[in-house]
Amino acid sequence: MSHSRTNASETILCDPCLFDDSKAEATGFCWICVEYLCPSCIKEHGRVKMTRTHKVQRDNIPENADALKEIKAMVTCPNHADMDVTHHCKNHDVYVCALCRVDTHKNCENIHEIAKEKQSERLFSDVQGLLATTANALKETRKGKKENITSLYQNQEQVFKERQILMQQLLDESNNDTKTITESLVKEIEKDVEELDVIELSKTKYEHILDAAPRAGNDNQVNIVQHIMVEKVKSLGEKVFCLQRKGLVTLQLSKSFNISKFKPIGEVDVIRNAESIVASDDTLKRAVEISSDAVTDLAEDHSARDKNNHKITDTKADVRISKLERNISADKMLHHVRGAGEKCECSIQGLVILQNGQIVLIDYTNLKIKLFANDFEFLSALRLPGRPVRICTIGPNTVAVSFEIVKRINRYKLVGCSLVYEGGFNIRLYNRGITYDGKNILAIMVHQGFSEGTITYEDEIEVDILNVLTGHVLDTITDFKIINSNRSLTLKNPMAIHVNDSNEIVIAETNRILCFSLVKDPVTGKTVAHEQRYLVIGKEIPKHNIENIVSDKDALYVISRSGRVLQISNTDYNNKRLLNVSLDEGLSIAVDDNRILVGCDNDDDIHVFEFE
CATH class of the missing domain: 3.30.160.60 (Classic Zinc Finger)
Structure with missing residues (x-):
């Protein structure tokens, strides 16, 4: 133009x-x-x-x-x-x-x-006044915007400083936790050293006795002393061997988070305050409202302001499909897990998937813990001190295992492509299930083992919160409240325990699934478990048939002795369905983003079902 x-x-x-x-x-x-x-x-x-x-x-x-x-x-x-x-x-x-x-x-x-x-002279005057007010608003707004740029950079520096303080506080807290762990381990080792000192004294004493025996008695007496000394020295050797088996303890930092998904330390709030940007906003708006229809558009344009204070959020659409909406493929894959030379059929009492995709399982009949690659290539196996009954992850590359008769929880760590024994601790009761809340082990404790029959309502059942390294009992939960009530709930025949993504504990009995939130009683200081949801089994799977449970972000998965898998919404236990899984004698279950793994009794294979 x-x-x-x-x-x-x-x-x-x-x-x-x-x-x-x-x-x-x-x-x-x-x-x-x-x-x-x-x-x-x-x-x-x-x-x-x-x-x-x-x-x-x-x-x-x-x-x-x-x-x-x-x-x-x-x-x-x-x-x-x-x-x-x-x-x-x-x-x-x-x-x-x-x-x-x-x-x-x-x-x-x-x-x-x-x-x-x-014709109205007032209309002309109104327009003139509005133009003058707009001019002032423009001047103030431009000034405010430029000052706002300067203040934003100042705010940024303040945020940096405050975040640095928060990071230091987190670092101090983490270091204090490490100091506590170190002190606990040092005390444990010092006790071992003290025991070695006692053994050393006994050894020296026995050396003196052995040296003096030929001079202090006849041949028959010397022979008797030597026989007795053999047993005593053997006992000393066994004590030293037990202390040797404990091995050396090291501290190593393992990254327990994915850095790409790590949330910032402190959220940055963006506070939009329109009044501080344009001081004459109300004056301008009133001037527009009294003007003629010819300037109505200006009033509408100027009144369109963002009045919301909000936090920066990710506006990307979540395209992830819930597993509650995904079907299981009709084809299943079988992966052989029985090792060469193992005489008994496998009974996969528990299995977990590590952060790197590798699979760890416990074999009840062969008394072993086994490590497999993501594609089920065999990597490593260790002999266990007793028949294992439960397993859970306690870090990205570490698992905890409990046993049927041995009152103990052991830790096993992935080092390279092998599992190594990392230590453990004794427990005072038999274990029926273990899980990890990100810091401590939660364990269902009972007075009789897995093979000793049904636990009745009269039996004492508790959940112990244990230090993951020392086994020190931090808290014991014996008070379970019925949903929306202050009446106590009695557990019967618990089979497994699990912590879901909402940090609630889920306890599976043979016939019920119970979900609890943990709350500290302000009066007694004791932790009380308040029931949030529950489900009684009987329609989808046979009664008294639950063996084990696991959960992910979407759902809880229940494996039954009959080989059926029930999928239940984490937030609504009425939203449930049977998955297209057909097995014999199911014992254990694990889930990742793409598949379900099931272990069975008297079965040498892991059954793998993929989500479509």
Whole structure:
């Protein structure tokens, strides 16, 4: 589009000539056409009948006609270029000419002829006042925005400093935890050293006895002393061997989080305060509200403000599909887990999937813990001190195992492609299930082992919270409350315990699934388990048939002795379904993002079912 002039220093050009791509200096201005005219076009303007009556100014022509052109556009009918606006249709909020009035707007009820409306000096004054207020608001807003940029950088520095303080506090807390662990381990080793000192004294004493025996008695007496000494020295050797088996203890930091998903230390709040940006906002808004309809749009535009204080959030759509909506593939895969030389069929009492995808399982009949790669390539196995009954992860590459008769929980760690014994601790009762809450082990404790029959309501059942390294009992939970009640709930025949993503504990009995939240009693200081949800089994799977449980972000998975797998929503136990899984004598279950792994009794294979 051509222009008569681009800046004040340029010559004003004739508008009609510019349409012909020619340039001629303008010497006149038509107030009707709102166009600059050269001498030739001035003559043509006076010659043509349609324009000969137009008012053409030849002296002191306006230097800038932009405002005049805007006025021309305002007063000209948008549908008829040669007609002036005469009416305002409020039904359609448009200004139209007399032709439009009798044509397209003939049925409009709220249309008025502008010439008949009383001209208001107050309206003109209102517009002038509004422009002045807007000018002040512009000035203040620009100033506020520039100052805001400076203050944001200052805020940023403050956030950096506060976050550094938080990081130091977290580091101090972590270091204090490490000191506590170290002190506990040192005390344990110091006890071993003390025991070695006692053994050393006994050894020296026995050496003296053995040296003195030939001089202190006859051959028969010497022979008796030697026989007795053999047993005593053997006992010393066994004690030393037991202390040797404990091995050396080291501390090593394992990253227990995915750095790419690690949340920032402290959330940054973005506080939008419109009042601090434009001090005269209310004044401007009131000025707009008292103006005529001609400036209504300005009022609407200016009042559109963000009034919300909010936190920065990720607005990406979550495209993840819940496992509650995904089916199980009809085809299952079998992976052989019985080792060469193992005489008994496997009974996979428990299995877990490590953070790197490797699988660890416990074999009850062969008394072994076994490590497999993600594709079930055999990697490592260790002989266990007793028949294992439960296993759980206690870190990205460490597991804990409990036993049927041996009152003990052992730790095993992945080092390279092998499992190594890392230590453990004794427990005072038999274990029926273990889980990990991210810091401590939670263990169901009973007075009789797995093979000793059904536990009745009269039997004492408790959940112990144990230090993961020392086994020190941090808390004991014996008070279980019925949902929405202060009445106590009695556990019967517990089979497994699990901590879900909401940090609730889920206890599986042979016939019930119970979900609890843990709360400290402010009076007694004891931890109380408050029931949140429960499910009684009997329809989807046979009664008294539950063997084990596991959960992920979406659901809880129940494996039954009959080989059925029940999937239950973590938040609504009424939302459940049987999965397309058919097995014999199910014992254990593990789940990752893409598959379900099931171990069975008297079965040398792990059964793998993939989510579609």
